[in-house]
Amino acid sequence: MFYGMLTGRVPSPGFSIKHVVEDIERLNRRALDPALDVTAVSVHACAHISGYTILRSGSSFGLGYGPIVTAAKEMTIEDVKKSRIAVPGKMTSAFLLLQLMIGKFEYVEMNFDEIPRAVREGSADAGLVIHEAQLSYGQEGNVKVADVGEWWSSTTGGLPVPLGINVMRTSLGTDVIGRFDRYMRASIEYGMEHRDDAVDYAMQYSRGKPRGLIDKFVGMYVNAATVDMGKSGEQAIRKMFEMGAEKGLVGRTDVTINGA
Incomplete structure (x- = not known):
């Protein structure tokens, strides 16, 4: 997803990128105090954090599969x-x-x-x-x-499985958030169009797994919903929070999604 962005193959519309690589739960906890301008988080984390807007691009949804x-x-x-x-x-x-x-x-x-x-x-x-x-x-x-x-x-009648998303500090404003979301989308599209090169680049984060397995995993979670979550992605996120609230597992269900 970040291959085009981090290698400069997709020109930046005025953003300077510093890549921070950490375990997803650590990123979830860091987002409790919104220091990072943009961060990957679990969808569930949005029930506990504030000050961030969910980006439409860069999400990981399972299409009939998941954890x-x-x-x-x-x-x-x-x-x-x-x-x-x-x-x-x-x-x-x-x-x-x-x-x-x-x-x-x-x-x-x-x-x-x-x-x-x-x-x-x-x-x-x-x-x-x-x-x-x-x-x-x-x-x-x-x-x-x-x-x-x-x-x-x-x-849920076939809704995609909501897993990971990217969020951006709401205080940066809708114009900046919109521009970065489009930049992220362009990077994802570039990676999908240059899949072999992008997977080669991603192998530095493969944790010792063979390339064939990584390639298969990429095929599962870098899909059309990653480019843009669409209405079904929005519905899946809101459905998970509604179900969680009904069972007393989450305290808040209001989330802000860019462009929704």
Whole structure:
């Protein structure tokens, strides 16, 4: 998504970019005090942060798929509900979505890339996995015991699974936000048009995963909804907060989406 922007292949309309690479839950927590002008956050984090406007471009939506729960052995959904589950952070969308699916559960927080080993070695009964571990869990010695993305899709009539978004400080004004959103969109479109080069560039953030797996993962989460979330993306975000509020899992449901 950022290949065109960060390499200068997509000219900047007056912005100077400093790339900050951190774990998504750390970015969620940093957004509680809006210091970064633009940041990636989990959709769920928007229930806890203020002062940011959601950009239309750069979002990660699952189209019928999303986070999964893995374990070292087969489990029923009732087993999962009773398990101590490793999660990648309380502010992640995956955490809220799993709560919507199975209700409140016992959990332990850890970095997302530590979860597969914790499950395999038994320090957690199950793990809520995001990113490439959605594809590599079998190679890591675990099995899939629940599919949060499939549940969301069937429950909402096919709405995309709301996972990650980009937000920009509202105080910068609608004109600046609009220009940056278009800049982000142009970078994403450039990356999609030069996919092989963009994936090569992204491999520096691959966490040791093979290129084939990264390429497949990119194909899952850099899609038409990434270019622009569209009405279905807006509906999915608002639906997740409505469902969360009904169950007492989120305290606020009002979000500001650029252009909505």
